[in-house]
Amino acid sequence: MAVLVREDSGTAEILLSGCVDRSTDALLDQALEPLLVDPLVRRIDVDVALVDSCECGGLTVFIRAQHLAADFGVPLRLVQARPLLLRVLKATGLSRLLTAA
Secondary structure, three states, X not given: OEEEEEOOOOEEEEEEEEEEOOOHHHHHHHHHHHHHOOOOOOEEEEEEEEEEEEOHHHHHHHHHHHHHHHXXXXXXXXXXXXXXXXXXXXXXXXXXXXXXX
16 A cells, blocks of 8 residues: 655545455555645545455445545545446445545
8 A cells, every 4th residue: 555645636645456355444544544634635535446356344444434534524535446346336335425526
């Protein structure tokens, strides 16, 4: 996982790769914490283009991250989702919550 902050736009970008499961929770928290208190960050995009699988626990990780960001008033969304992940998000009704602009 890598964190890039595009300062010119106020958008922080977190890049995820591999399998997203419950073990990803702590890693994502570590990436989110400094971004959520940074007044320059107005939005967080989680780039999931390199995610090759997402278990049920991974969906929970995404939901929890979105709720945490919302508590700080910072929109968080998934971007660049592959078709398989996008289908899972749509089938579970999470696409509106996690991929809306």
